[in-house]
Amino acid sequence: VTHPIARVNPVIHQPIRLGILTAACESKKIDFVSVRELLGVTDGNLSRHLSTLEAAGYIRLEKTFAGRKPRTWILATSAGRAALKAEIDALREIVAAADAARPKTHKGIRAQPA
Amino acid sequence: VDAQFELCALRDSDAAAHLRYVAEVRSLTRRGAVMPSSAHLALGALVLIRGLLMRYLPHLTALPTAWLVMLLALRPVSMSLEPGSLLGGVHQKFWDRAAPPLLATACALVAVAIGADALISAVAGALCVSAWRAGLAAIATSTAALGVFSDALAMSGAPPGTALIALGTGLTLLGMARLRMRRSLA
Numbered sequence: 001v002t003h004p005i006a007r008v009n010p011v012i013h014q015p016i017r018l019g020i021l022t023a024a025c026e027s028k029k030i031d032f033v034s035v036r037e038l039l040g041v042t043d044g045n046l047s048r049h050l051s052t053l054e055a056a057g058y059i060r061l062e063k064t065f066a067g068r069k070p071r072t073w074i075l076a077t078s079a080g081r082a083a084l085k086a087e088i089d090a091l092r093e094i095v096a097a098a099d100a101a102r103p104k105t106h107k108g109i110r111a112q113p114a
Numbered sequence: 115v116d117a118q119f120e121l122c123a124l125r126d127s128d129a130a131a132h133l134r135y136v137a138e139v140r141s142l143t144r145r146g147a148v149m150p151s152s153a154h155l156a157l158g159a160l161v162l163i164r165g166l167l168m169r170y171l172p173h174l175t176a177l178p179t180a181w182l183v184m185l186l187a188l189r190p191v192s193m194s195l196e197p198g199s200l201l202g203g204v205h206q207k208f209w210d211r212a213a214p215p216l217l218a219t220a221c222a223l224v225a226v227a228i229g230a231d232a233l234i235s236a237v238a239g240a241l242c243v244s245a246w247r248a249g250l251a252a253i254a255t256s257t258a259a260l261g262v263f264s265d266a267l268a269m270s271g272a273p274p275g276t277a278l279i280a281l282g283t284g285l286t287l288l289g290m291a292r293l294r295m296r297r298s299l300a
Binding site: 019 | 143
C-alpha cells in the first residue's frame with residue numbers, strides 16, 4: 001500500500017494547472033478568456049500551463065473563429081478526468097490520514113493543527 | 115525536481131487548501147455556465163409581468179403573445195445583464211443543462227396533482243436546482259421557500275396573479291442581490 005503523497009500528481013498539483021483541469025472537467029468545454037478570468041492569471045502564464053497539460057494528454061485545445069476573432073476552447077480528455085479524480089482522492093486520503101493521527105482532546109474532538 | 119520537493123513537503127493543511135480550491139473552482143465554473151443571477155432576474159421579471167397582467171389587465175387579449183415574446187427575449191436579456199462575465203465561454207455539461215427542465219417538469223406534475231400552481235412550482239424548482247448546482251445554497255433555499263410561499267398564496271384563494279407577483283418580486287430581488295456578490299477568484 002503506497003502513501004497517498006506518492007499518488008499526488010506533480011503535473012496537476014500546481015494550483016493553476018489544478019484550476020484549469022477542474023474548470024475543464026466541470027464543463028463540456030470552456031474558453032481561454034473564461035479560464036483566465038476565473039483563475040485571475042495572465043495570458044502568458046495560462047498559455048504555459050495549458051501547454052504542460054496538453055503535453056501530458058490531460059486537455060485538448062480546440063481553435064475556432066468568432067467572426068475574425070480566434071477563440072481557444074479547452075476540453076478535458078478522459079485521461080485528464082481520471083487524473084483529476086485520482087488527485088482529489090489522494091488529497092482526501094492525506095487529509096483523512098492526518099485527521100485520524102491527530103490526538104483527541106478530552107471531549108473527543110480532534111485537535112486542530114497550529 | 116521542484117515539484118517533487120514540494121510534494122515531499124506536502125502537509126495535510128496544504129491538501130485541505132487544494133481541496134477547497136478545487137471546490138471553489140467547480141462552483142465558479144458551474145456558476146459561469148448556469149448564470150443563476152441572470153436566470154433569477156430574467157425569469158423573475160417574466161413572472162412578475164405575467165402576474166401584473168393577470169391582476170390588473172385580465173382581459174388583455176395579447177397576453178399569450180406577450181408571454182411568448184418575453185420567453186423568446188429571455189436569452190438576449192440575460193446576455194446583456196452580465197457583460198464581460200463568463201457568459202458564452204462555458205458550455206454546460208449534460209446534467210447542468212438537463213437538471214432544471216427535468217425538475218421543473220417534476221414540480222409542475224406534483225403541483226397539478228396536489229392542486230398547486232404548475233407555473234410557480236416549475237419556475238421555482240428549475241431556479242432552485244440551478245442555484246444549488248452552482249453552489250449557491252442560500253439562494254437555492256430562498257428560492258424553494260419563495261416557491262412554497264407563492265404556491266400557498268395561490269392555493270389560499272388570493273386574487274389572480276397575486277402569487278405570481280410575489281414570486282416574481284422575490285426572484286428579481288434574489289437575482290439583484292446575487293449580482294452584487296463577487297463572481298471571480300481573482
